[in-house]
Amino acid sequence: MPTPSKKSVPGDNLGERETPKPWGKCAVCSLRDYRFCAAFTRRIAKNAPGLIRTEREAVPRQNLYRAREALRQMVLVREGVAFRYVLVPDGQRQILSFCLPGDFIAASGTLRDSAHFSVQALTPMQLCVFDKKDFVKFVESDREAMRALADICIGEKEECEARIVDLGRRSSEERIARFMLDLMFQLQRRGIQHTSFQFPLRQQHIADALGLTQVHVSRVIGKFRREGLINLSRGTLDIIDVSALRHIAGGQRD
Amino acid sequence: MPTPSKKSVPGDNLGERETPKPWGKCAVCSLRDYRFCAAFTRRIAKNAPGLIRTEREAVPRQNLYRAREALRQMVLVREGVAFRYVLVPDGQRQILSFCLPGDFIAASGTLRDSAHFSVQALTPMQLCVFDKKDFVKFVESDREAMRALADICIGEKEECEARIVDLGRRSSEERIARFMLDLMFQLQRRGIQHTSFQFPLRQQHIADALGLTQVHVSRVIGKFRREGLINLSRGTLDIIDVSALRHIAGGQRD
């Protein structure tokens, strides 16, 4: 059942251990030329010195945000993976996307009071946090920043639409193959140039992202493994035969 | 088969019959306080008098835009309905959304050179068209406009995510019921306060939007009709029992 198990987790919501830090740290961050940071960091340092960046950590299963809660902070992933999801009335879970390092967790929150999805950490995480009010003030005062924000939202929308096509018109094998390749390409864009990488998702997460059941995901992955396409164990995914997997995915993957 | 039938259609792409018009016409347009127009029209008239609005028409099945083509114009629906769709390699079609009066057809195109979806008219249409370059110049020069644009994109992203949940985790009956109710609420937001309204979609469109087959859509609609929930004929959808339909839809519809 996709019902997320309820395990007691320390500090269920973000809150403790805020550490105001200077922007200097950004200068040595590997994300500094990636997406959000590339567009914002330097600009903020220059034009909005009053906007404080703080740091937070999160542990696996920790809730970073709950649907419909007031959005008070803007959160950027520095390390680790989280996912955005929606629970439907009958208890099922649909995962909307995974948030990787460099992703803004709720960019759209800049112009909204709350979001309709929840966010949960999948791995231990390092986060950069901004006060929302301050951030909004900055974005509204800086044309380039507003543009960058729009750009990020558009990118998310495009990913969303690609996912709609997957869910509406592709088989489970296609979806799973595409999903793995997608993840690989996303990591590659972040500088990890391997066909083997950390894969912290449980089969249930894949199932909830792709509209399948965990059991079925297990069968498909088993098949891929038996066919020598991938190897997946102990949190590492190794894509052995990229081109065969891409073929199953139905082409079109970057 | 979801393959869209290839019928020869006059003026396959937008092109002929441009009519430069004054902004005065906007003053008497019923959409002037809705979304795009509410945010942009007056601002444009005041701050960017050089931005020309032209008018166009389109006939059913006419292609308004083809995926990956260079985006030269920004198109706003004034009357009629279009849909955005993607064709997958095996010939299937996934409809991403329907564009109703007041909708910007490709808002995200403002910051992109092209889009990955195509757009086709479903009914006869009246369109407002802006030259893209001029529009971009305006948006980049006007902070409020850029913000409005971001806002529109965020709204579209939210709709997208709702659709993902539908496709991933809801049955065909739920999807169809939700779809009809959604449409009703969207029209109501545009001022049409009835449970009976023009419904120009063929069953194939519903199927392609919801990841089903036309045959199955027919069965479900037949069932809804037999149960006295709706009546659908000659392009008019009458939702007879809103609350029962909402119940099938699984609550949560506005």
Next chain:
DNA sequence: CGTCTAATTGAGATGAATCAACAATCGTGG
């Protein structure tokens, strides 16, 4: 080690797809 969570595997059920024939509706030209 024992306990807990995650993954595998089998058997059987089922929702939706497919195939196919037919009926209804629409648009058009005679």
Next chain:
DNA sequence: CCACGATTGTTGATTCATCTCAATTAGACG
């Protein structure tokens, strides 16, 4: 205004992909 062809919708029979239920194994971790 009718008749015809094209498009759209209906219905039945059958198949298939994926789900459900359930039991078992494998890993992770204190």
